[in-house]
Amino acid sequence: xxxxxxxxxxxxxxxxxxxxxxxxxxxxxxxxxxxxxxxxxxxxxxxxxxxxxxxxxxxxxxxxxxxxxxxxxxxxxxxxxxxxxxxxxxxxxxxxxxxxxxxxxxxxxxxxxxxxxxxxxxxxxxxxxxxxxxxxxxxxxxxxxxxxxxxxxxxxxxxxxxxxxxxxxxxxxxxxxxxxxxxxxxxxxxxxxxxxx
Numbered sequence: 001x002x003x004x005x006x007x008x009x010x011x012x013x014x015x016x017x018x019x020x021x022x023x024x025x026x027x028x029x030x031x032x033x034x035x036x037x038x039x040x041x042x043x044x045x046x047x048x049x050x051x052x053x054x055x056x057x058x059x060x061x062x063x064x065x066x067x068x069x070x071x072x073x074x075x076x077x078x079x080x081x082x083x084x085x086x087x088x089x090x091x092x093x094x095x096x097x098x099x100x101x102x103x104x105x106x107x108x109x110x111x112x113x114x115x116x117x118x119x120x121x122x123x124x125x126x127x128x129x130x131x132x133x134x135x136x137x138x139x140x141x142x143x144x145x146x147x148x149x150x151x152x153x154x155x156x157x158x159x160x161x162x163x164x165x166x167x168x169x170x171x172x173x174x175x176x177x178x179x180x181x182x183x184x185x186x187x188x189x190x191x192x193x194x195x196x197x
Contacts, residue, residue, distance in 0.1 A: 007032070017031055017032060020035075058104070058105070058108050061104045061108065062100075062101045062104045062105065065097075065100035065101060065103065066097035066098070066100050066101050067087075067097070068100070069093075069096045069097050069100035070087035070088060070090075070093040070094060070096060070097035070100075071084040071085070071087045071093070072084070073090070073092055073093040073095075073096040073097070074086065074087035074090045074092075074093035077090060077092050077093065078090075132171075133150075133154065134166050134169070134171065135166075136150060136151035136154050136155065137151075137154035137155055137157070137158045137163065137166055138155070138158075138163050138164075138166035138167045140152055140154075140155030140156075140163075
């Protein structure tokens, strides 16, 4: 049941809400409601634990670095602000944005060396889990009931254009090197992000 509330905002914020609502094809009321809902989901994510807060900080660094490198590269390549704004569609700019992301991840990794001898071969986990998550984002389909909400959330988040691009890329199956038995459900739960409303 929806309840009406009165809200006063300054003109600058109102203009941003109107622009954002138009860009999303929704009413200003729905835009405000959606933004408030996301803010509570963000609060839930941030309060979960220190690891989630650290991950979010790293993701912010990756995003800011990619955006800065991508925009600068696209501006040089196109000599225009319009080109800089559309950097994410430019292969040269995206390549430099990828390098920026790699640099942030290298500089924020934990100290020490990865373990090489574990009871399960994890050497391909990064690629295999990424393939699984990219497939979920592309299709909205999931490989187990433990990841159904994640698949729906990711598919909705990437939008149809990026989902179509992701569907064009062949994906391998998540193949664990040994039978992990009961550990499989625990692995699926570990890879679940906090649910976003």
